[in-house]
Ligand code: ADP
């Protein structure tokens with residue numbers, strides 16, 4: 001049976017890094033709306049042009065745009081086995097749209113994992129985060145130097161990781177995305193994990209949470 005997985009949490013919770021590892025472990029395609037939007041900006045497509053101003057300001061891109069991206073991506077053949085969604089849904093409207101798309105496909109449960117990290121820790125992490133200019137990987141927190149461990153590209157600060165924009169993103173998270181926890185909380189396949197620990201511990205907690213959420217859904 002397919003597994004559809006949502007990994008949510010505040011910006012800087014480590015969603016992207018953990019999502020990369022879980023997709024390898026579980027052989028699920030990763031669908032990151034942030035990565036898709038950044039790629040569209042880099043390529044200068046109409047989608048990129050529409051999204052750029054919102055992303056530069058730390059605001060959310062329109063629900064209709066991101067829901068369209070996810071709907072199309074889930075229609076691709078490799079998504080039959082399920083997907084890991086990173087950075088989507090981010091609003092209750094997106095979560096409702098996701099429920100509708102998954103109901104049409106009816107291919108397996110939706111497991112939602114929330115990574116929890118305290119606010120002060122988040123600000124610190126985002127202001128120190130570096131990403132690879134070429135492949136988009138996050139730098140490991142304990143990496144030395146400014147070279148990507150995956151492809152050798154240079155590490156840079158992401159355009160939306162500067163202080164004003166970080167504050168705006170945290171505000172957007174609190175207002176528009178945190179309410180999603182209440183939207184999902186009562187479901188038997190919802191779990192929270194502690195994101196304020198070493199990355200390998202977060203991964204272990206995440207894997208255990210997925211396994212526990214899946215018990216009783218088959
Ligand atoms: P982070 O989780 O570190 O904030 P992402 O890469 O997930 O970063 O997203 C970066 C930006 O892309 C967001 O601030 C927002 O502008 C846009 N974006 C990504 N996913 C969505 C989404 N599901 N809905 C609306 N905007 C999105």
Ligand code: ZN
Pocket residue numbers: 132133134135136137148149150151152153
């Ligand atoms: Zn790289």
